[in-house]
Amino acid sequence: MLFQANFPELKxxxxxxxxxxxxxxxxxxxxxxxxxxTFTLPVIRLLEVDMDSVADQLGGKVDQAPDFxxxxxxxxxxxxxxxxxxxxxxxxxxxxxxxxGMIPVGIRxxxxxxxxxxxxxxxxxxxxxxxxxxxxxxxxxxxxxxxPAAASTRPTPTPVRxxxxPARPVAEDPAVASQxxxxxxxxxxxxxxxxxxxxxxxAPVSNGAELMADGNIHxxxxxxxxxxxxxKGDTSARIFCQDLQAELISVAGHYRISENIPDEVKGVPVxxxxxxxxxRVEKI
Amino acid sequence: MARTIVITSGKGGVGKTTTSAAxxxxxxxxxxxxxxxDFDVGLRNLDLIMGCERRVVYDFxxxxxxxxxxxxxxxxxxxxxxxxxxxxxQTRDKDALTxxxxxxxxxxxxxxxxxxxxxxxxxxxxGAHMAMYYADDAVVVTNPxxxxxxxxxRMLGILSSKSRRAERNEPPIREYLLLTRYSPERVAKxxxxxxxxxxxxxxxxxxxxxxxxxxVLNASNSxxxxxxxxESDAGQAYSDAVxxxxxxxxxxxxxxxxxxxxxxxxxxx
Ligand SMILES: Nc1ncnc2c1ncn2[C@@H]1O[C@H](COP(=O)(O)OP(=O)(O)O)[C@@H](O)[C@H]1O
Ligand SMILES: [Mg+2]
Numbered sequence: 001m002l003f004q005a006n007f008p009e010l011k012x013x014x015x016x017x018x019x020x021x022x023x024x025x026x027x028x029x030x031x032x033x034x035x036x037x038t039f040t041l042p043v044i045r046l047l048e049v050d051m052d053s054v055a056d057q058l059g060g061k062v063d064q065a066p067d068f069x070x071x072x073x074x075x076x077x078x079x080x081x082x083x084x085x086x087x088x089x090x091x092x093x094x095x096x097x098x099x100x101g102m103i104p105v106g107i108r109x110x111x112x113x114x115x116x117x118x119x120x121x122x123x124x125x126x127x128x129x130x131x132x133x134x135x136x137x138x139x140x141x142x143x144x145x146x147x148p149a150a151a152s153t154r155p156t157p158t159p160v161r162x163x164x165x166p167a168r169p170v171a172e173d174p175a176v177a178s179q180x181x182x183x184x185x186x187x188x189x190x191x192x193x194x195x196x197x198x199x200x201x202x203a204p205v206s207n208g209a210e211l212m213a214d215g216n217i218h219x220x221x222x223x224x225x226x227x228x229x230x231x232k233g234d235t236s237a238r239i240f241c242q243d244l245q246a247e248l249i250s251v252a253g254h255y256r257i258s259e260n261i262p263d264e265v266k267g268v269p270v271x272x273x274x275x276x277x278x279x280r281v282e283k284i
Numbered sequence: 285m286a287r288t289i290v291i292t293s294g295k296g297g298v299g300k301t302t303t304s305a306a307x308x309x310x311x312x313x314x315x316x317x318x319x320x321x322d323f324d325v326g327l328r329n330l331d332l333i334m335g336c337e338r339r340v341v342y343d344f345x346x347x348x349x350x351x352x353x354x355x356x357x358x359x360x361x362x363x364x365x366x367x368x369x370x371x372x373x374q375t376r377d378k379d380a381l382t383x384x385x386x387x388x389x390x391x392x393x394x395x396x397x398x399x400x401x402x403x404x405x406x407x408x409x410x411g412a413h414m415a416m417y418y419a420d421d422a423v424v425v426t427n428p429x430x431x432x433x434x435x436x437x438r439m440l441g442i443l444s445s446k447s448r449r450a451e452r453n454e455p456p457i458r459e460y461l462l463l464t465r466y467s468p469e470r471v472a473k474x475x476x477x478x479x480x481x482x483x484x485x486x487x488x489x490x491x492x493x494x495x496x497x498x499x500v501l502n503a504s505n506s507x508x509x510x511x512x513x514x515e516s517d518a519g520q521a522y523s524d525a526v527x528x529x530x531x532x533x534x535x536x537x538x539x540x541x542x543x544x545x546x547x548x549x550x551x552x553x
Pocket of ligand 1: 293295296297298299300301302303464465466494495496497498500501504518
């Protein structure tokens with residue numbers, strides 16, 4: 001799954017400029033130099049598009065070597081996907097990788113649609129001159145996926161687990177799944193989804209529990225687990241929470257993990273919303 | 285109709301069997317006809333802690349399989365007339381506990397008893413599921429450690445969705461938290477979670493706090509439920525827990541570091 005890749009092509013791009021860093025006659029003292037460098041980056045070569053299995057297996061890898069991935073730029077290689085593998089949920093994938101501390105920087109080896117979808121997630125398209133794509137992939141019929149516009153690719157289209165799967169089997173509770181008002185504590189391993197609307201919880205939400213709603217999420221109690229509002233991409237969805245201690249919060253696929261939540265908004269009532277591309281957490 | 289109480293936990297070795305024996309004895313001592321069932325097929329140690337291991341003829345699985353009737357398998361406690369033990373099988377495999385079989389046995393017991401205490405194996409395997417499925421009440425035994433608390437939380441989630449009450453949309457299982465092996469010294473050193481930490485994380489009614497105590501090991505070595513050791517802190521704490529379960533309003537004891545008495549200070553003890 002992990003490969004190393006070199007990018008000599010970056011060097012080719014930048015070299016000509018590197019030789020003329022200050023070409024003007026009266027140019028001011030240079031504030032920077034443009035140089036070329038070759039980096040070796042880890043590459044995650046996707047072999048399937050099911051983000052649940054990717055989450056599971058990647059989680060295992062990260063557990064083995066958490067420091068290796070912390071703040072590491074990573075390239076996603078799509079050349080290993082079988083023909084007709086289905087659509088890649090880039091928002092999920094990117095959220096997932098960020099959740100593990102990686103910095104997804106770009107992709108390579110995909111189809112035009114995949115590149116377009118990735119660009120919508122602000123991933124760079126890295127030249128695939130050095131990637132040998134299997135002929136089957138190249139000749140694969142184009143996915144029937146409509147070319148997604150920037151705004152519609154980011155949202156999470158299905159209530160699948162966008163983040164590392166819990167280690168234990170999840171207590172799926174169909175009775176709870178469509179309820180919108182939860183009055184009992186949501187425990188570790190439980191997932192509650194409010195399709196098509198808001199979810200209100202008037203009880204604590206434990207570590208390892210997950211709340212999901214297509215609309216807003218209200219929690220009148222401590223949120224120690226995860227809350228994902230705007231599951232179908234509603235960027236105006238918000239999370240209101242009386243006592244924020246969350247492992248992860250997300251609106252329309254934009255995530256923040258606990259580590260990236262500032263201390264001053266922890267343990268106090270907050271609202272969480274999207275301001276452009278930025279997921280804001282504000283005291284209320 | 286008996287009330288069925290499951291004693292459960294996510295992790296093993298937290299004190300479920302110790303608790304099952306103590307609560308069952310405590311209820312029986314107060315005059316309630318009580319049966320305590322060992323669901324830990326293959327490990328079977330409730331009978332040791334109850335001190336009746338040499339009187340086992342038939343076990344739970346025999347009854348489920350129709351090889352013995354319930355009255356043949358139940359062992360009456362020698363110290364308390366209202367208490368009976370249904371031991372687990374040491375040899376048979378865990379799948380012998382079927383949902384139907386367990387249901388039949390519990391229903392039969394239910395006619396003659398006030399309380400049925402089910403000593404569950406750890407975890408979320410088949411045996412644990414069987415022990416909790418028919419429960420009316422659950423005592424979640426937890427040690428004051430992060431991992432134990434987390435496992436209990438997960439267990440509570442399963443209790444609220446995988447029981448007969450949940451399947452039938454009946455009122456949910458009543459859940460109680462029992463904190464065991466509590467050591468105020470270690471809490472003070474920051475090595476363990478405090479009562480309030482655990483209570484807050486799990487947001488449950490606190491049935492009791494059982495201190496870490498040598499009396500527990502002594503009691504189980506001699507086959508006496510620790511609640512009968514009325515001098516001991518653990519015995520008293522279990523007795524309080526039984527009282528609270530029956531609706532008494534009792535303050536929690538043994539939460540603070542024991543002040544050393546004059547003589548033990550003098551003797552450097
Ligand atoms: N309050 C306590 N103080 C000291 N030791 C205890 C206490 N409770 C349980 N133990 C010890 O912990 C071990 C596991 O207890 P047990 O009741 O068999 O747990 P479980 O049934 O959950 O596996 C036993 O050795 C028991 O003596
Ligand atoms: Mg046990």
